[in-house]
Amino acid sequence: MSHYKLTYFNLRGRGEIIRYLFAYSGIKYEDYRIEWADWPSIKPTIPFGKVPILEIDGVIIHQSLAIARYLAKENGVAGKTPLEQALVDAIVDTIDDFMSMFPWAEKDHDVKQRVFDDLLTNTAPGLLQDLEKFLGNKNWLVGESLTWADFYWDVCSTTLLSLKSDLEDSNPKLWVLKRRVQALPAIAAWIQQRPKTIL
């Protein structure tokens, strides 16, 4: 049996989509969370110097979405056809483009606050409206069954809601989808047991 080791910080952040896929698949893995104080000495030992990384029997994969896509393919939630897979990737990239606009590491508190407020107030509503339209009356974002795009929506929207809870006041179908994902037994169990972190 393969040995899986996920290395990330003690955050949901870019590691959480990978943890969702492990939770859903039931595959055992090591959820290694780096202490901040240890990062400067660990960083130079990591290919490309960024986390998350996933080690599988000594092979290291970097980039959170490459790792997640690999696990999704292995576990039947990447999309049923190449066309569905392209749509899943497009939705994930659309959500990720937005999440990547936030200056997470900005040290100047005022600058950070201003950009966060602008993104949450002026940019988020349009994205949510587009996602709601894409979802339409379907149960899942792509095709007729769960894919990792639904997981990514849940993971990222949890972060968005923690920053601006009234985002939930519009686009009701998206929030029904979020509850549908969180009601999956394996995901519900993971949410219950995971370390509680701000992001």
Ligand SMILES: N[C@@H](CCC(=O)N[C@@H](CS)C(=O)NCC(=O)O)C(=O)O
């Ligand atoms: N696109 C990459 C981004 C990786 C990334 O920027 N990771 C951050 C944490 S979320 C990191 O390693 N920061 C520490 C550093 O750059 O020293 C991914 O999705 O994995």
